[in-house]
Amino acid sequence: GAVVSQHPSWVICKSGTSVKIECRSLDFQATTMFWYRQFPKQSLMLMATSNEGSKATYEQGVEKDKFLINHASLTLSTLTVTSAHPEDSSFYICSASWDRAFANTGELFFGEGSRLTVL
Amino acid sequence: AQSVTQLDSHVSVSEGTPVLLRCNYSSSYSPSLFWYVQHPNKGLQLLLKYTSAATLVKGINGFEAEFKKSETSFHLTKPSAHMSDAAEYFCVVSSKGDTGRRALTFGSGTRLQVQP
Numbered sequence: 001g002a003v004v005s006q007h008p009s010w011v012i013c014k015s016g017t018s019v020k021i022e023c024r025s026l027d028f029q030a031t032t033m034f035w036y037r038q039f040p041k042q043s044l045m046l047m048a049t050s051n052e053g054s055k056a057t058y059e060q061g062v063e064k065d066k067f068l069i070n071h072a073s074l075t076l077s078t079l080t081v082t083s084a085h086p087e088d089s090s091f092y093i094c095s096a097s098w099d100r101a102f103a104n105t106g107e108l109f110f111g112e113g114s115r116l117t118v119l
Numbered sequence: 120a121q122s123v124t125q126l127d128s129h130v131s132v133s134e135g136t137p138v139l140l141r142c143n144y145s146s147s148y149s150p151s152l153f154w155y156v157q158h159p160n161k162g163l164q165l166l167l168k169y170t171s172a173a174t175l176v177k178g179i180n181g182f183e184a185e186f187k188k189s190e191t192s193f194h195l196t197k198p199s200a201h202m203s204d205a206a207e208y209f210c211v212v213s214s215k216g217d218t219g220r221r222a223l224t225f226g227s228g229t230r231l232q233v234q235p
Contacts, residue, residue, distance in 0.1 A: 006162065043209065043225045044163075093162050105151045105170040106213025106221045110162035 006111030023094030029074035030096035038091040084118040121146040123212045125226035138197040142210035152193040153211040205233045
C-alpha cells in the first residue's frame with residue numbers, strides 16, 4: 001500500500017523558535033498533500049491543502065505566516081511553524097494522495113503524525 | 120454539503136464480544152465512506168472503504184461495514200473484540216461538491232475501550 005512518512009515524530013522547542021515538519025510519500029507521487037492539526041481527544045482539523053509546485057490553500061482561520069507550507073516536489077511537503085508559542089503545541093498529521101485515487105474516491109494516506117511541544 | 124455524525128463518543132466492550140461503532144452521514148452527491156483507526160500518538164490507518172461497489176465492505180483485522188443508503192448509515196462492526204482494537208475510530212465521508220472538487224469531512228471520533 002501507499003506509505004507516507006512524517007518526521008520528526010516528536011519535537012520539543014523553545015518559545016519563539018521555528019520548527020519544520022516533513023511529510024514524504026515513499027512509494028507514490030503525491031500530487032496533493034493535506035496538513036491537519038489534532039487537539040487532545042478531538043477530530044482532525046484541516047489546516048491547508050498543498051499541491052506540488054503551487055501555493056498552499058489555507059483553511060479559514062489558519063495563519064499563513066505562522067504555518068508555512070511548501071510542496072516543492074511530488075514526494076515532499078513541509079510544514080514550518082514559525083515563532084512557535086505554547087498554544088501551537090499540538091499533534092500535526094499530514095496526508096497525501098495522487099490525482100486518480102483522490103479524485104475517484106477521496107482516499108488519503110496518512111503519516112504517523114508529529115507531536116509538537118513548545119515550552 | 121456533507122456531514123458525518125458518529126453517534127457514540129465512547130464505546131466500551133469486553134474482549135471477545137461484538138463491536139458496533141455507529142456512523143451516519145449526509146451528502147448531496149454520491150459519497151465515498153471510510154473508517155480509519157488511530158492508536159495513541161499515531162497517524163490514521165485505513166480500516167475499510169466504500170466507493171459505490173459492494174455495500175458490505177470487509178476491511179482489515181476482521182472489521183466490516185455496511186453502506187445503507189436508505190438509512191444514510193455506515194456502521195462499523197467486528198464479531199469479536201481484541202484488546203489491540205482499543206483505539207480511536209473515525210468515520211469519514213467524501214464527495215464532490217458543486218464545483219466538482221472533492222472534499223472530506225471527518226467525524227468527531229469514537230473511542231473504543233476493550234475490557235479484559
